[in-house]
Amino acid sequence: MSSTSIPQAGGSELTQGHKKVIFASSLGTVFEWYDFYLYGSLAVIIAKQFFSGVNETTGMIFALLAFAAGFFVRPFGAAFFGSLGDRIGRKYTFLVTILIMGISTFLVGVLPNYATIGFAAPVILIILRLAQGLAMGGEYGGAATYVAEHAPPGKRGLYTSFIQTTATLGLFLSLAVILACRLSLGTEAFEDWGWRIPFLGSIVLLGVSVWIRLQLAESPLFQQMKAEGKGSKKPFRDSLQGGNLKLMLLVLFGATAGQAVVWYGGQFYALFFLQSMIKVDPTVSYLLIAGALLLATPFFLFFGWLSDKIGRKKIIMAGCLLAALTYFPIFKGITHYANPAIAEARSSSPAIVIADPETCSFQFDPVGIRKFTSSCDVATAALTKAGVPHEIQPGPAGQIAQVQVGGNQVQSYEAAGLSKDDAKAKSGEFGTALKGALTSAGYPEKADTARINIPMTLFLLWVLVIYVTMVYGPIAAYLVELFPTRIRYTSMSLPYHIGNGWFGGFLPAISFALVAGTGNLYYGLWYPIGIAVMTLIIGTLFLRETNQVDITK
Numbered sequence: 001m002s003s004t005s006i007p008q009a010g011g012s013e014l015t016q017g018h019k020k021v022i023f024a025s026s027l028g029t030v031f032e033w034y035d036f037y038l039y040g041s042l043a044v045i046i047a048k049q050f051f052s053g054v055n056e057t058t059g060m061i062f063a064l065l066a067f068a069a070g071f072f073v074r075p076f077g078a079a080f081f082g083s084l085g086d087r088i089g090r091k092y093t094f095l096v097t098i099l100i101m102g103i104s105t106f107l108v109g110v111l112p113n114y115a116t117i118g119f120a121a122p123v124i125l126i127i128l129r130l131a132q133g134l135a136m137g138g139e140y141g142g143a144a145t146y147v148a149e150h151a152p153p154g155k156r157g158l159y160t161s162f163i164q165t166t167a168t169l170g171l172f173l174s175l176a177v178i179l180a181c182r183l184s185l186g187t188e189a190f191e192d193w194g195w196r197i198p199f200l201g202s203i204v205l206l207g208v209s210v211w212i213r214l215q216l217a218e219s220p221l222f223q224q225m226k227a228e229g230k231g232s233k234k235p236f237r238d239s240l241q242g243g244n245l246k247l248m249l250l251v252l253f254g255a256t257a258g259q260a261v262v263w264y265g266g267q268f269y270a271l272f273f274l275q276s277m278i279k280v281d282p283t284v285s286y287l288l289i290a291g292a293l294l295l296a297t298p299f300f301l302f303f304g305w306l307s308d309k310i311g312r313k314k315i316i317m318a319g320c321l322l323a324a325l326t327y328f329p330i331f332k333g334i335t336h337y338a339n340p341a342i343a344e345a346r347s348s349s350p351a352i353v354i355a356d357p358e359t360c361s362f363q364f365d366p367v368g369i370r371k372f373t374s375s376c377d378v379a380t381a382a383l384t385k386a387g388v389p390h391e392i393q394p395g396p397a398g399q400i401a402q403v404q405v406g407g408n409q410v411q412s413y414e415a416a417g418l419s420k421d422d423a424k425a426k427s428g429e430f431g432t433a434l435k436g437a438l439t440s441a442g443y444p445e446k447a448d449t450a451r452i453n454i455p456m457t458l459f460l461l462w463v464l465v466i467y468v469t470m471v472y473g474p475i476a477a478y479l480v481e482l483f484p485t486r487i488r489y490t491s492m493s494l495p496y497h498i499g500n501g502w503f504g505g506f507l508p509a510i511s512f513a514l515v516a517g518t519g520n521l522y523y524g525l526w527y528p529i530g531i532a533v534m535t536l537i538i539g540t541l542f543l544r545e546t547n548q549v550d551i552t553k
Contacts, residue, residue, distance in 0.1 A: 033170025070133030071505020077137020082490035094142035102206030109199030141493030161304020256499025258535025303473035319470030349406030
């Protein structure tokens, strides 16, 4: 085949062929993100179903780490599938990835829980999460590269921004399905068995996605490259050579790491914060996040279009800067408007744990070996579970920890060495006394839906998602334009998935652990802020703007 016979992407109009490419790539990716994010949206329920063998705080961290496990392996999927895509083609590679991911998601829906098969349940769950993560590692680079290589000059930011909407739309779809199931079945039935329905239903989406992608032809630039014999025989090795390796490292730390924490901070952590930190009703939380996503999604296209006019890098850097400057006031504002009783109670009756500092642990154990049994650990775990911000003040050595709430004081207990029955009894006594003290001080068990300032809460969540659109809308075009065609799939996928898989995917677990360890509801925000600042500095100083016209080399 000669290069002259290959369909070209030239021309500035959005042709029917371009529309088909964008629609097919985007729709398939929506379904894939839907599969991936079901788990994240149901993390609280999954913690109860599959990690009930440990205390609730540790179980929640385990559930978030199992979610993060899929992110951990994404770079390995990027290396394998990226190399495959650079050698055999974009189209067939992301057909394979969607099959792996869809089947793994369906199997989560039929997996027995911890109460049924014990330790095997979380082990199998994590294996399925790893399979999903590997597939996702090959998905995004393929779809973004495929669309970009069809796009005409001067329109690449706009065209690839449709791919950028898919992650948010996939999350929106997962929230909509979860909400429909929860409302139709009721909370008790949904948390017992109904949570499986969204996973099982993904098999239908998988069938539609595969059928749509089978209709696509290969990328014209890939066909041209193969016809001219310019392809790479070992894309992974070639991506790690000299200047390209340096560029990938700069892209990781100066673009995708910050993009990732702003993305996950503005959507997933915001949802987790509403539900687990300030105890907003799950249904209301889903509606608020879904509303913010719906209102902000057009801005992916806007910032993709704007990046064609003024450049990609400056928009991404601006998003990181705004997030770093405003995360603390925005999340404090969300607390104020979504659960004002917490702010009021904290102001009038702060919760203080008085304990021997030597007995207080940072309650984060990824492997589940340590037992947090000291009276200080028992007290702080109970307050964290209740969503009550607190601080720890030093007490006399050897003293049993005391929880002081306003004028009330509740003594904790040492859990080490207690029999199962004694531990249950002590926990019940302490829990009842602590609940009484918190209630009398005005701390709510959950947010009063009638007191939620819906417009202001929705506005603040919308602002968080606007930051997401700034960093994410232009990123696909930016990455595609940085790397040559013969190793593009591999070279853009690796820094993207290390950034999003490791820096972004671990955000919920790391931030929750920081909150659990300090008692400060907002302490977890230091993680995304720190990463965003790092990206802002490195990206501004060391990354160049891209050539927005020619990507054929």
